[in-house]
Amino acid sequence: MTEPPDGESRGPRTIYDVARLAGVSIGTVSKALNANGRVSAQTREKIERVARQIDYRPNSLAQSLHRSRSMTVGILSTDSFGRFTMPIVGALERSLFDQGIAAFMCSATDDPARERQHIDQLLRKRIDGLVVTARRADLREPIAFTGRGVPVIYAFCHVGDPQALCLLPDDEGGAALAVEHLIGLGRKRIAHISGPERFEAVRLRAKGRGRALAASGLVISDPLFGRWSEEWGREAAMALFSERRAIPDALFCGNDQIARGALDALRERGLRTPEDVAVVGFDNWDVMTDAARPRLTSVDMNLDALGAEAGAALQAMMAGETLSGVRRLPCSLVVRGSCGAKTQAMAGSL
């Protein structure tokens, strides 16, 4: 589940407390307590019981104060809408649409002046909430907000403000999942080729791999940091397998493009995957996983779930709840031929 945010035990109970105690997502809590959407009777009863036990109630005063809502929200991307933001935005849009809320989409492409203009325009349209999403290198600046009472959520990006709610994939946990899987298959020398170290995701994935190796007492070789490209995957794999030292029996790669490049380099050196070297990627991007030979085992960030979570959290905030902190949502591992496992699919830590 998600980690408890700062300050969860202070102040009134939130939708996150109910979700944690009932063992469900906040989207499910929202559906159960609002009596809309498909939730089994059993789940609904359990959620209602937990809500009673901890004295949680949706803030109906705030809800009625908010009846003059515009039923619109803004989605602002500081990157153009790309491969990572689209699944999030799609799931977010679906979750809002089910509640009769429409989403304005704005792309500000890292230009602070344009971002400010977009926010001005959205506030003039009287949006009820705002989701900010971005390609993540590292912390972004919080939105300098002039619209009091309009809740903001950061999805797939991260700000320093402890009052802000930031939803992120659990990169460290996802990496540990991949490396534990390789260890379980008997691999001992698991090298790591990844993207630019300035990305927080790169540092967290390296940390997760290190944690999993340390827990099994295996050697932690230095990660190779480089670029997010197939070309870098080929270069790095060529370098690793040209060394005179003990060569790896597995590669855990920071994304699927790197893994794809590494697979090509292994084939061209006459090494077999998975027999000689197992390979696991990150992103579970079908364009890469399905074209790879053999098909690529990869970590899935469950961006659909992240988008749905953002939608449910925004609705809770629009109804008056105060949510904050950094929430890391679980990744899962999708097993295909490149890691040498027999099974076809393996659930993540969900």
Place this chain on the structure above:
Amino acid sequence: MTEPPDGESRGPRTIYDVARLAGVSIGTVSKALNANGRVSAQTREKIERVARQIDYRPNSLAQSLHRSRSMTVGILSTDSFGRFTMPIVGALERSLFDQGIAAFMCSATDDPARERQHIDQLLRKRIDGLVVTARRADLREPIAFTGRGVPVIYAFCHVGDPQALCLLPDDEGGAALAVEHLIGLGRKRIAHISGPERFEAVRLRAKGRGRALAASGLVISDPLFGRWSEEWGREAAMALFSERRAIPDALFCGNDQIARGALDALRERGLRTPEDVAVVGFDNWDVMTDAARPRLTSVDMNLDALGAEAGAALQAMMAGETLSGVRRLPCSLVVRGSCGAKTQAMAGSL
């Protein structure tokens, strides 16, 4: 430029007449006549002269009738927002934002009931216009519209209704551009590997290749239709180069994934690209073109320009103009190492 739509000579002059006669895009006409945006004094004078000559004037009566506008439009994708729709939507959103118009984004994923709900919601929000976009297999049904006076544009999709305005890339022209380029480099046996024949784009690209070959008196071998995947590109190239007949000296592929797969198959058969076989793809998708060895020459559909055109056309329609017909916007060719040309970039038919 764009081809004249049906009925262009009947009725009042449109923004497309001005654009055609001035040799500019309709976005440029819109900027020049509304005195906003960056247009050179020279271009502005030329456009104003053309507009006077043909007695074109923005429909100011309609403009004032529309002053009670909501300054919002809807963008409805019947496919989830993916690789092709995102650049279009991004450019469209930028072009509308410059006019103070915000865009609602809705994805209906080929579910007619959900599409109808989305349209109901958008009409209740009093949108001033609607853009429908989709991944194109073939004709889609026109929107069954209950909002009188709300103009609709189809971008990157195609409906049978002759009253509708449909903006599409010129697939046939783009394919001809690629094949003419290969012919100019001295290639004589230009095979074609493409996607599923049920896609109109596949049929048009095959037609453009046939037209270019016929114009040069070259043999037109049967196209190989299959799937949109690297795997199919590898299979088809293996088959072509295993035949005992005259083998191709060039491959024109229906998309970049097919081309990437074909390149891998050629390398694995010991054939050199571009020396033995030149290869050209379609889509100019950097993920594929940059990972290919050598880097892939490819046809660019200029989807940004298509999105900007959709924005300008929608604004003209919101101001009272009636626009209709199928408009095919020019593609261009981006030259890299895989075709054997010396130059680094070549303009399209723009």
